[in-house]
Amino acid sequence: MADYTKYNGVAAADIIKIDGVAVGSIVKCDGATKPSSGATYWFAVGDDRRVGYITDADLKAGNDWTDYDSFQGGSSPNPSSSIDHISVAYGKDENGDEIWVGTYADDSCELSYKEGIPSSGPWTGVNSLSGGGGLTGRRDQVQWGNDVWIAVGKMGGPDVFRSTNGKDWSHVDVSGASGINSERAYALASNGTGTWWFAQQNRIYQSTNDGSSWSLLHTLLDSSNADPGDIRVLAYTNSTLFAGVNGGECFTAAASDLTDWSTETTISNHGGACFQFDTRVAAAGGRVIAVGGQLKSIIDINGKTITVVENGVDFISGTTHGTLSAISTDGSGTWCVACFTGDMFFSTDNGVNFSASEQNMGGKDMLDCAPNVYLPL
Numbered sequence: 001m002a003d004y005t006k007y008n009g010v011a012a013a014d015i016i017k018i019d020g021v022a023v024g025s026i027v028k029c030d031g032a033t034k035p036s037s038g039a040t041y042w043f044a045v046g047d048d049r050r051v052g053y054i055t056d057a058d059l060k061a062g063n064d065w066t067d068y069d070s071f072q073g074g075s076s077p078n079p080s081s082s083i084d085h086i087s088v089a090y091g092k093d094e095n096g097d098e099i100w101v102g103t104y105a106d107d108s109c110e111l112s113y114k115e116g117i118p119s120s121g122p123w124t125g126v127n128s129l130s131g132g133g134g135l136t137g138r139r140d141q142v143q144w145g146n147d148v149w150i151a152v153g154k155m156g157g158p159d160v161f162r163s164t165n166g167k168d169w170s171h172v173d174v175s176g177a178s179g180i181n182s183e184r185a186y187a188l189a190s191n192g193t194g195t196w197w198f199a200q201q202n203r204i205y206q207s208t209n210d211g212s213s214w215s216l217l218h219t220l221l222d223s224s225n226a227d228p229g230d231i232r233v234l235a236y237t238n239s240t241l242f243a244g245v246n247g248g249e250c251f252t253a254a255a256s257d258l259t260d261w262s263t264e265t266t267i268s269n270h271g272g273a274c275f276q277f278d279t280r281v282a283a284a285g286g287r288v289i290a291v292g293g294q295l296k297s298i299i300d301i302n303g304k305t306i307t308v309v310e311n312g313v314d315f316i317s318g319t320t321h322g323t324l325s326a327i328s329t330d331g332s333g334t335w336c337v338a339c340f341t342g343d344m345f346f347s348t349d350n351g352v353n354f355s356a357s358e359q360n361m362g363g364k365d366m367l368d369c370a371p372n373v374y375l376p377l
Helices: 056-060
Strands: 041-046 048-055 064-068 087-094 098-104 109-115 124-126 140-143 148-153 161-164 169-175 186-192 195-200 203-207 213-218 229-237 242-247 250-253 279-285 288-290 295-302 307-313 323-328 335-339 344-347 366-371
Touching: 041 056, 041 087, 041 335, 087 148, 087 366, 098 140, 098 148, 109 186, 140 186, 148 186, 186 242, 195 229, 203 229, 229 279, 229 288, 229 307, 242 295, 250 307, 279 323, 288 323, 295 323, 323 344, 335 366
Parallel strands: 087 140, 186 229, 323 366
Antiparallel strands: 041 048, 041 366, 048 064, 087 098, 098 109, 109 124, 140 148, 148 161, 161 169, 186 195, 195 203, 203 213, 229 242, 242 250, 279 288, 288 295, 295 307, 323 335, 335 344
């Protein structure tokens, strides 16, 4: 079904909530899909606390990004100047205002946040829980949905962290969930209306109460009834949950029955980088794009149906660029890709063709990127 244009006579662009649900968290309304307004700006994070900012118009014009040290002039706690980012996400604080949360390859300042448009100025570091105690380990992925933030990573507790404003974090004890161990959790996804998933090894855990408690949902097996390997990627789009395994295989299930999964589809593993991290995959409108090495793959998903559009093709034929490290999309057909060496690219035709934005931004590797839109798309 097509996008809705009005609801109860109100134009889609003017809708803030429907039946108490924020429009950013609505996937469908009376069977019609939500129209995407797209991003107004994009953000990237990289090595040595470096970050980058650009408006959507400047991105598409091929103009340079604004880049800066995210803790220059900031106060403690903060990661040292040689600490790299892992991921970044966009969402809301307790007042419904925009806020960004970044994660670091650091066990002493695992998170930071920036309120408002992050075009300049220092971020605020977080390394302790709101009730006391430490975060205890770096976070590999963070995401916002339905007025809740969730961050996963090291599982020394075992540990999942939750926030309602992106600034103050609490520990959620998941030790009672079946099969949980001390292995890291790399993958995280949300349906935007209160259901969350994270993966550990080949197991997918689910929360249906905005991350307050978790249980084992499904243990992923391949067509030989064997463990396919570690799930490093989860994505939600088109009422479908997507799982990518580190070896290059992917699986899907319809949101209506997340115990019934497709058989594996094997994607070119891009030199071992295809589904290595959540940051290397983005999804919107039923399309999943994975990047890594010098290659990209495009996969369209609908329930248990997986259609491979491109399988490990050259990202841009004949063009020299850094190793592809991250991809994001605003759901309106625009996709942004970050690379080692700080090369940045964009697509306006739903990921089929990419053009260069800035090259060698700040002289640093860029490790993740995101637009100012709310997931899922």
